[in-house]
Amino acid sequence: MIEQHYGELQLPLVLYGHLEKLLSCYTIPVQATRLVINYRSLNYYQTKQGLHPVEIQLKKNGEQWLVVFIASFSFINTHHKSVDVELYFHLINHWCYQPDAGGRYNLLHPAVIDLLHSWITAFLRHIQQQRFDDISLTVLR
16 A cells, blocks of 8 residues: 655655554545645644654555655744744655755765664654654545
8 A cells, every 4th residue: 555665765664554554544535646644742832842743745656655755843943933844854756854954965875864764763652652642644635
């Protein structure tokens, strides 16, 4: 159902399994071509502390779903009213964007792959500990 390989890059099996299980809980229309999964800790929007929101976007490719990107967001500082991208992994085009580290990087660079895997490990730990109190799936089209 979800593609695990993106060229030289492979989704960790645990993340792949989580996404497969999550999608199996929904009735997804056959004509759907894009999905967005949002993970939120609602307290973060009030206190600006705690788990940062995460978005995973998928697009349909034949019978399979491809993970287009995984992004996390944060308030730039305590005065901002809205969140902005803090880390963005574009799996299909193999790039990573991290504004506070200078911008865009090749996702296939060993240090960036390490960052992706470390980030995914922490993200999955938060899911296992049920730290997100709002997980939603939206069909874009």
